[in-house]
Every structure is written in C-alpha cells, then in structure tokens.
Amino acid sequence: MGRKLNVAIVGATGVVGTIMRRLIAAERGNWGEVRLVASARSAGKQLEVGDEVLTVRALDADVFEGIDIAHFDLPDEVSAEWVPVAAAKGVVVIDKSGHFRMDPDVPLVCREANPEAARVRPKGIIANANCTTLALIPTLAALNEHFGLVSMSVASYQAASGSGKEGLEALYAQLAKVAGVEGLGTAGSDLRMVLGEEFDAPFGAPLALNIVPKVGGWKEDGWTSEELKVRNESRKILGLPDLKVASTCVRVPVAVGHSQVVHATFDREVTVADAHRVLAAAEGVDLVDDPANGVFPMPADSVGKSGTQVGRIRQSIDFPNSLEFFVVADNLMKGAALNSIETADLVRRELEAA
Numbered sequence: 001m002g003r004k005l006n007v008a009i010v011g012a013t014g015v016v017g018t019i020m021r022r023l024i025a026a027e028r029g030n031w032g033e034v035r036l037v038a039s040a041r042s043a044g045k046q047l048e049v050g051d052e053v054l055t056v057r058a059l060d061a062d063v064f065e066g067i068d069i070a071h072f073d074l075p076d077e078v079s080a081e082w083v084p085v086a087a088a089k090g091v092v093v094i095d096k097s098g099h100f101r102m103d104p105d106v107p108l109v110c111r112e113a114n115p116e117a118a119r120v121r122p123k124g125i126i127a128n129a130n131c132t133t134l135a136l137i138p139t140l141a142a143l144n145e146h147f148g149l150v151s152m153s154v155a156s157y158q159a160a161s162g163s164g165k166e167g168l169e170a171l172y173a174q175l176a177k178v179a180g181v182e183g184l185g186t187a188g189s190d191l192r193m194v195l196g197e198e199f200d201a202p203f204g205a206p207l208a209l210n211i212v213p214k215v216g217g218w219k220e221d222g223w224t225s226e227e228l229k230v231r232n233e234s235r236k237i238l239g240l241p242d243l244k245v246a247s248t249c250v251r252v253p254v255a256v257g258h259s260q261v262v263h264a265t266f267d268r269e270v271t272v273a274d275a276h277r278v279l280a281a282a283e284g285v286d287l288v289d290d291p292a293n294g295v296f297p298m299p300a301d302s303v304g305k306s307g308t309q310v311g312r313i314r315q316s317i318d319f320p321n322s323l324e325f326f327v328v329a330d331n332l333m334k335g336a337a338l339n340s341i342e343t344a345d346l347v348r349r350e351l352e353a354a
C-alpha cells in the first residue's frame with residue numbers, strides 16, 4: 001500500500017474508548033492519522049493519545065473521510081445507524097456493539113480462535129464479541145482444539161464498568177453513600193433505604209453491598225440478553241453451532257474485571273495436568289493456578305493485563321470428561337479494546353500487503 005493507514009476511535013470519550021486511546025498510543029508508529037470521534041457533547045474536547053493532544057470531532061459522515069479502519073465504541077443504537085455509513089465510505093469497521101454480531105455476513109473475530117474470519121467481511125464490518133464471551137474464548141479455544149468442547153455451564157461475576165461510564169460512576173457514587181454506615185446491610189431493606197430509588201440506575205437495584213442477577217435486558221423465557229450473548233457468540237466464534245451452553249450472568253460491585261465459573265465437558269478424557277499443559281502454551285491465556293500458595297485469578301489482579309487469567313482448575317468429581325475452572329479478564333482490555341486492536345492488526349497487515 002505504501003502509506004500508513006489512518007485510524008479512527010469512534011466513542012473515544014467512553015470507558016472503552018479511553019483504553020483504546022492508550023493501546024493505540026502504544027502502537028502509534030503503525031498508524032498515519034489517529035482521529036477521535038464522540039457525540040456532539042464532546043466535540044472540541046482535547047484528549048491525549050500518548051504524547052499527542054487531539055481534538056474530539058462530533059460524529060457525522062465527514063469524520064470518515066480518509067479513514068481506513070474505524071473502531072466503533074458506541075451504544076448499540078448509535079452503531080446501528082453509523083456503522084453502515086462508515087462502511088459505505090470504504091472504511092473497515094470493527095464494531096463493539098451488540099448490533100451486528102450475529103449477522104451471518106459479519107465475522108465475529110477473536111484472534112485466539114478464528115483470526116482467518118477477519119479476511120471475509122462482505123459488509124466491510126467486523127464485530128467484536130461481548131466482554132463476557134471474550135473473557136472465555138482464549139481458554140475455550142485452546143481446550144476445544146485438544147479435547148473437543150461439547151458443553152459448558154457458566155456463571156459470571158461482572159464488573160460495573162461493563163455498563164460503561166455510567167455504570168462505573170454509579171458504583172462509585174453508591175460506595176461513597178454507604179461508606180462508614182456501620183451495620184448497613186444487616187437489617188431488612190436498610191440498604192434500599194439508604195440508597196433510595198435514584199441509585200437503582202443503571203443496574204436495576206443497588207450494587208454496593210449487593211449483587212444483581214441481571215445483566216442486560218430481559219428476553220424471552222426469563223433469559224437476559226447477556227446470557228444469550230454468551231451462548232450465541234461463543235458458538236459463532238468457536239465454530240461450534242451445536243455447543244450446549246447454560247449461562248447465568250450476575251453484576252457484582254467490582255470496578256473492572258469480569259470473572260466466570262465454568263463447568264466444561266469435552267469429547268475426550270481430560271486431566272488437570274493435560275489442561276495445565278495446554279493452557280500454559282495457549283496464546284492470550286495466563287495460567288494462574290497454584291492454590292496451595294494462594295495463587296488464583298481475581299479481578300483486582302486482572303486490571304490492565306492482556307492475557308485472560310485462568311485458575312482453580314479441577315477435574316469434575318461427578319461428571320466424566322469435565323473440568324471446573326475460574327476465568328477472569330479485564331473487560332475493557334481483552335473484553336473490548338484489546339481484542340479490537342488485535343483484530344485491527346490483522347486487517348492492517350492484510351491491507352498493507354495488498
């Protein structure tokens with residue numbers, strides 16, 4: 001191609017956009033222009049990308065002129081409207097919203113499982129899976145390759161920042177309100193009395209000193225959108241359309257880092273030693289599994305890490321060919337920005353070689 005590609009971060013002011021700016025800064029030499037875009041509310045704001053200070057532009061059709069690859073970090077409905085606008089201008093869009101993920105003409109890419117899918121993008125759009133699914137994929141892809149994944153049951157413990165800026169700010173506001181109230185949470189309804197209804201947004205209930213077994217919107221038969229995403233997006237990325245999945249997603253009062261308890265069943269026999277050998281060599285996985293010495297994955301230790309952390313690996317006692325394990329990933333890194341950066345790297349190399 002003979003020139004450096006130009007890249008846009010659309011949604012540069014959000015929690016994911018903030019990590020995107022940091023990651024692009026770290027590979028600044030790979031890119032020509034870096035353009036920052038957000039809503040009209042943020043137009044004119046000055047934001048840093050490494051040593052550079054860039055001015056945020058308001059989202060409109062003109063912001064895509066001259067851009068080769070655009071990372072979209074916008075709410076679903078805004079992506080639904082603007083991704084096709086950018087793609088129609090020849091921009092390769094990597095979209096993190098839920099809107100395009102299950103479109104059969106939009107690849108859902110995770111480098112550790114299906115990097116080749118990034119080359120086939122009939123609509124010029126590549127989707128990034130949701131943060132809960134992406135936290136699982138590097139581990140599942142490696143185990144699937146060696147032992148043949150048949151089914152999994154997942155329970156998540158998801159951080160407030162999975163709900164964006166609003167979620168993170170809500171958690172901190174609630175924690176400030178409950179801090180120092182001795183005995184709070186020990187008498188019926190006292191937490192709701194202290195926090196009041198205005199603190200129900202955006203989780204639907206208080207999150208400080210509590211957990212909320214609802215992530216996303218309600219769907220048919222009592223499932224939530226997040227639970228269905230874990231099932232559908234895992235199947236699509238892993239290329240296992242018949243994978244059996246049961247999932248329950250829960251919000252917990254953690255700032256960053258989604259954790260998941262996984263019960264996985266395989267075609268073939270698998271021991272803990274087998275799993276350790278495979279996962280120690282797997283791309284995108286950090287094996288953190290030395291329980292005798294108190295070493296296991298936790299969200300507080302996952303923040304800012306590139307790898308997904310996996311530990312507490314045990315052979316199931318009552319289920320053949322099955323493992324129990326605990327996976328944690330920074331939802332803003334592998335769960336969002338880092339995966340998008342890795343996909344863009346595949347596309348950049350392809351376009352540069354063309």
Ligand SMILES: NC(=O)c1ccc[n+]([C@@H]2O[C@H](COP(=O)([O-])OP(=O)(O)OC[C@H]3O[C@@H](n4cnc5c(N)ncnc54)[C@H](OP(=O)(O)O)[C@@H]3O)[C@@H](O)[C@H]2O)c1
Nearest residue numbers: 011013014015016038039042073074097131162164165336
């Ligand atoms: N948070 C996570 O863990 C995570 C993980 C995976 C995927 N995702 C997905 O990534 C996307 C971004 O999430 P986030 O958590 O970063 O959300 P966020 O913190 O709420 O940020 C939203 C971004 O979208 C911009 N925006 C909102 N409405 C807009 C409009 N009408 N026109 C132009 N820009 C607009 C905001 O700009 P202003 O600041 O100007 O309002 C901000 O930059 C979402 O699709 C989300 O589902 C998030």
